[in-house]
Amino acid sequence: MHAKIPLFPSTRPILNAAALAAALLATPCANAEVDARELVRQAMDHWRGLTSHSTMTMTIHRPDWERTMTMESWSKGDKLSLVRVIEPKRDAGNGTLLNDNTMWTFTPKINRVIKVPSSMMSQSWLGSDFSNKDIAKSTDIIDQYEHELTGVEERDGHVYYTIASIPHEDAAIVWGKEVLTVRDDYVLMEQQFWDQDGELVKALETLEVEVMGGRPVARVMRMGKVDAPDEWTRLTAREIEFDLELPDSLFTLSSLRNPRR
Numbered sequence: 001m002h003a004k005i006p007l008f009p010s011t012r013p014i015l016n017a018a019a020l021a022a023a024l025l026a027t028p029c030a031n032a033e034v035d036a037r038e039l040v041r042q043a044m045d046h047w048r049g050l051t052s053h054s055t056m057t058m059t060i061h062r063p064d065w066e067r068t069m070t071m072e073s074w075s076k077g078d079k080l081s082l083v084r085v086i087e088p089k090r091d092a093g094n095g096t097l098l099n100d101n102t103m104w105t106f107t108p109k110i111n112r113v114i115k116v117p118s119s120m121m122s123q124s125w126l127g128s129d130f131s132n133k134d135i136a137k138s139t140d141i142i143d144q145y146e147h148e149l150t151g152v153e154e155r156d157g158h159v160y161y162t163i164a165s166i167p168h169e170d171a172a173i174v175w176g177k178e179v180l181t182v183r184d185d186y187v188l189m190e191q192q193f194w195d196q197d198g199e200l201v202k203a204l205e206t207l208e209v210e211v212m213g214g215r216p217v218a219r220v221m222r223m224g225k226v227d228a229p230d231e232w233t234r235l236t237a238r239e240i241e242f243d244l245e246l247p248d249s250l251f252t253l254s255s256l257r258n259p260r261r
Contacts, residue, residue, distance in 0.1 A: 035149060036147035036161075036163045037147040039147075040163055040165065041142050042182075042186050043180070043187075043188050044078075046186035046187070046215065047218075048075045048077075048139070049075075049213075049242035049243050050077070050242070050243045051075060051243055051245070052075045052213075052243075052244075053240070053244060053246070054073050054239060054241070055071070055072050055238045055239045056071055056072075056235055057069070057070050057235075057238060058070075058234070058235050058236075059234045060127060060129070061230075061231065061232050061233070061234070068088075069088065069091055069126070070085070070238075071084060072084050076251060079100045080099055080100075080248075081136045081251070082095065082096070082097050082098075083095060083096045083136065091126070092108070093106070093107075094108065095256050095259075096116075096256075097256040099251055102115070103115070103132055104116065104256060106257050113257055120132065122174045128223075129202065129224060129231065130223050130233055134204070141165055141178060144168055145165040145166060145168065147163050147165050148163065148164045148165075150163065150179075160183055162179065162180070163180045163181075163182065165178045175194060175195065175201075176194050176198065177198075178193055178194065179191070179192040179194065185216050187209055187216055187217065189206045190206065199226075201226060203223070203226070204221055204222070204223045205222050206220070206221050207222055207234075213241050213242045215242065217237065218237075219236065219237045220235070220236050220237075222235070223235075
């Protein structure tokens with residue numbers, strides 16, 4: 001009889017990684033579904049913090065062209081996030097707001113706020129390989145999927161956990177499965193997106209990890225489609241802050257349309 005694996009408490013401070021690794025390596029089949037869900041939650045919490053503010057550079061690469069944008073983003077809790085392009089000038093002001101699973105976009109050229117229907121959450125964000133849901137740091141995966149711990153391995157001085165996440169039958173999810181690889185310090189190292197036919201469509205990979213904002217984070221990430229290896233989008237963090245004071249008024253349609261400092 002296997003010992004019960006301890007659950008991950010829903011606190012933001014990082015747990016003792018060595019103790020966690022030892023517990024999961026010793027008993028990988030005990031209570032795996034529950035533990036997998038908590039591990040996914042910890043990875044999402046680690047990524048977003050209680051609140052977060054970041055500046056990132058996005059490079060969209062295609063075989064015959066490449067363009068780069070700089071954007072600023074904020075998040076608060078699980079349900080609020082705002083992303084705004086600040087460079088180059090022609091793209092500045094384009095923004096996306098997620099408020100309690102409802103998304104809006106603002107385009108300065110037409111001066112309109114548009115509500116994004118759920119059917120378009122998986123569509124490309126500003127022509128990149130990231131979807132609207134990806135860029136908004138959506139945490140739907142926590143509650144709308146069933147999670148199973150499928151692998152535990154040691155690599156490069158860390159323990160890596162592989163979780164297969166299957167959407168609930170009634171969930172409005174386009175994917176048939178997502179497979180996450182989470183490191184023992186809660187950095188999301190890879191996220192695979194599989195279609196309903198069991199084919200791998202695209203993957204998000206962490207290329208560089210660095211301590212920023214007081215914690216190890218994925219500083220460089222790349223999203224790419226399996227059938228188009230010459231097409232990818234790289235996201236590079238320039239600055240990240242966690243657990244700062246952010247007013248609710250930041251995450252409003254008024255703020256999306258009219259940025260206030």
